[in-house]
Amino acid sequence: MLSANPAQAQYEESSSTTTVDSRKLRFGLYLAPTISWMRPTTDKTDDGQYAPSNDGSKIGFTYGLMAEYYFAENYGFVTGLQVNMTGGKINSKYLGTSATEVVTNADFNYRLNYLELPVALKLRTDPISGFRFFGQLGLTTGVNIAKKASYSVNYRDADGNTQLSTGNNEKIKGSLAIAPVMYAMNIGAGVERAVGDKLAVYAALFFNNGFAPDATNPNKFDMPYGLSFRDGNTRLNNFSLRLGLFF
Numbered sequence: 435m436l437s438a439n440p441a442q443a444q445y446e447e448s449s450s451t452t453t454v455d456s457r458k459l460r461f462g463l464y465l466a467p468t469i470s471w472m473r474p475t476t477d478k479t480d481d482g483q484y485a486p487s488n489d490g491s492k493i494g495f496t497y498g499l500m501a502e503y504y505f506a507e508n509y510g511f512v513t514g515l516q517v518n519m520t521g522g523k524i525n526s527k528y529l530g531t532s533a534t535e536v537v538t539n540a541d542f543n544y545r546l547n548y549l550e551l552p553v554a555l556k557l558r559t560d561p562i563s564g565f566r567f568f569g570q571l572g573l574t575t576g577v578n579i580a581k582k583a584s585y586s587v588n589y590r591d592a593d594g595n596t597q598l599s600t601g602n603n604e605k606i607k608g609s610l611a612i613a614p615v616m617y618a619m620n621i622g623a624g625v626e627r628a629v630g631d632k633l634a635v636y637a638a639l640f641f642n643n644g645f646a647p648d649a650t651n652p653n654k655f656d657m658p659y660g661l662s663f664r665d666g667n668t669r670l671n672n673f674s675l676r677l678g679l680f681f
Contacts, residue, residue, distance in 0.1 A: 458504045460632075464678030466496040466640070472522030472544065472649060474666035483530045486666035489523035489541060496520075496674055502556065512554040512570060517579075520672055521545045524650070526665045537663040538596070539588040544650065545603065546612065546670070548576035552620055561628075569623040574642060581605065581612040587659050599659035608656040616670065618644040624676065634680040644670040 474486040498516025505511070521544040528538040554572025583606055587599045606612055624638025649670040653662040 458510075460502050460680050462500050462502070462636075462678050462680040464498065464500070464676045466674040466676040468494045468496055468518075468520065468672045468674040470494055470520040470522055470670065470672035472524050473669050473671060474524070475669060476666045478529065479526075479664040479666050481664065483528065484526045484664050484666070485529055486524060486526045486664070486668070489525040492521045492523065492543075492545075494519040494521065494672070496550075496676075498550075500552075500678075502680075508558045508560065510556045510558075512552065512556045512572065514552060516550045516552065518548045518550050518576060518672075519545075520548065520670060522670065524665050524668060526652070526663055528663070532590075534590050534594045535592055535661060537587055537589045537659070537661050540652065540663050540665075541586045542650075542652070542665075543584045544606075545580070545582045545584075546578065546649075547580035548616060549579050550574050550576040554620060558626075564627055566626050567623075568626065568638075569621075571621050572619075574618045574620050576616040576618065578612055578614050578616070585657075587657075589659055589661050597659070599657070601658070604657075606655060606657075608651075608654045611651055611654045611656070613647050613649055613651075615647075616644055616649065617646045618642045618670075622676070626680065632681055636676075636678050636680065638676045638678075640674045640676060642672050642674065 469491050471491040478485055496516055496518045498514055500514030502510050502512050523543045526540045552574040554570045556570040558566045558568035582603050584602050589597050591597050620642045622638050622640035626634050626636035628634045649668045653664050
């Protein structure tokens with residue numbers, strides 16, 4: 435019984451040391467230039483009145499902090515907190531027959547910011563000539579924190595006259611006009627290299643595929659032209675090049 439006490443103390447000390455092992459828990463930060471775009475999932479809107487299309491990509495940035503916990507030598511969970519400055523360009527053309535009070539063509543260049551919480555599973559290799567290669571797959575939840583757009587909208591007024599309404603970097607108004615919460619699948623691969631006992635630098639390429647809900651709902655916009663239109667079931671995607679530091 436007396437010999438069991440020091441043995442138990444040694445076990446508890448060993449367990450305590452293991453829980454703070456830097457190989458199991460570490461933190462990092464990163465900056466990631468991005469190319470983002472919006473993709474309608476249909477050629478026509480549900481009501482058949484508009485034909486939406488991707489009208490170009492947009493350069494942005496993502497930056498944030500992350501934490502990794504390794505439950506095995508080369509397998510871990512990844513989470514963190516990041517700000518994603520994203521957007522895209524969408525065009526919607528009218529296909530209907532109404533001659534009055536209708537949007538006939540709408541070009542929107544969106545600038546959207548999201549505060550995001552990613553959760554992912556990460557797999558990495560053993561060191562190879564000082565480098566570790568890794569891949570990860572997970573889900574990102576984003577909350578909208580800013581929504582603006584530049585736009586050019588052609589429409590017919592109550593008398594059938596063609597009008598033009600434009601805006602430059604205008605705040606988008608309207609309840610649920612922009613999805614307040616977005617979900618995206620994130621998949622990436624990269625390489626890291628230790629530069630000290632605790633420090634490591636890394637670079638990775640990520641694809642973030644927004645899958646729900648619709649990113650924009652222009653039929654709910656509260657804009658100066660005062661008419662509604664649709665742009666299909668639009669998804670928000672991006673490629674990002676992450677450059678970061680673990681410490």
